Amino acid sequence: MKITSKMLTIPPYVSVAWKDISSLHTKTDNLGQPISLIITLRNMTQVEVPHLDNLALDEIFNAFSRHNDQDKLAESKLMEGPFPFSVPLKQGIPNNPIHATTIHNPQQADLPDLPPEVLEKITQIAKIFGLEDTSLLPKAEQHCNCVHCQIVRSMHEEAPPLPSIPAEEEISLKDLSFRDWDIKQTADKLYTVANPLDTNEYYTVFLGDPLGCTCGHKNCEHIRAVLNT
Numbered sequence: 001m002k003i004t005s006k007m008l009t010i011p012p013y014v015s016v017a018w019k020d021i022s023s024l025h026t027k028t029d030n031l032g033q034p035i036s037l038i039i040t041l042r043n044m045t046q047v048e049v050p051h052l053d054n055l056a057l058d059e060i061f062n063a064f065s066r067h068n069d070q071d072k073l074a075e076s077k078l079m080e081g082p083f084p085f086s087v088p089l090k091q092g093i094p095n096n097p098i099h100a101t102t103i104h105n106p107q108q109a110d111l112p113d114l115p116p117e118v119l120e121k122i123t124q125i126a127k128i129f130g131l132e133d134t135s136l137l138p139k140a141e142q143h144c145n146c147v148h149c150q151i152v153r154s155m156h157e158e159a160p161p162l163p164s165i166p167a168e169e170e171i172s173l174k175d176l177s178f179r180d181w182d183i184k185q186t187a188d189k190l191y192t193v194a195n196p197l198d199t200n201e202y203y204t205v206f207l208g209d210p211l212g213c214t215c216g217h218k219n220c221e222h223i224r225a226v227l228n229t
Contacts, residue, residue, distance in 0.1 A: 001056060003063045005070075006110075013049045014039060018067040019110060026057065033198070053196045071112045108146035119154040181225045193222040 002009040009015040022042045026034040034057060036050040052060075140149035140156070182194045186204075193213075194202035203222045204214045213222045 003059060005063075005067070008039075008060065008063070010049050010052075014047045016041065016047075018064060019071075019112075021064065024061060024064055035197070051197065104141055104144065104148045105146040106141075106144065109144045111145050111147065111150075113145070114147070114150050119150065122151055122154065181222065183226055183229050191226045193225055 001011075006019075007015065007017055008021070016039070020042050021039060022044075023040045025038050025040075027036045027038055027048070029035050034052070034054070036048050037052050037057060037060065039047040039049065041047070140153040180196075182196050184192045184194075186192050189206060189208040191205045191207070192202055193205055203220075205222050205226045206212050207223075207226065211218065211223065213220050215222060
């Protein structure tokens, strides 16, 4: 599993940008214990990821919350003031009454969409000044959602950019394996084998003579798990 400020990757189930996730919730068993994570994407597709422990679930939910908080902060900064944006027109337009104070900014490429009412207000003001000829406007950059490109795209009445498909990441064999047991050596030839999904289920395995496990079986999966580590 890999979590960054922009991406969530849980091989082999999902690799997606946080901005493309609509919501997260868990599916629980009869005792209320989480058994899988349900990821709902913005296109309404749902992805179910099983076998995640509570620590992993907490980390995923916290990262998703931090991403949403950052988006809200960025949006609030953009919206400061009664009308914080100027229409981004070419400086060569004669007698341009609206100054071109916004420019294309690649660092803002992943900004959230501006509220429709803000973009509509900008368009109305431009028409009031007689700037209805959109051929005089600069073009928006493809796959960019900075303030400049959003405004220009609105003036041209263009559709917003499609979400970019994240590049495939190299997946190691370690990433593809999901552990059945947490194994910890507590003494010489003595190990604790615990269920990562249920902290109340654990066993003690002894690899000495005689070989044994507290589950009472000599050929159990707990002994095999220790031998395979």
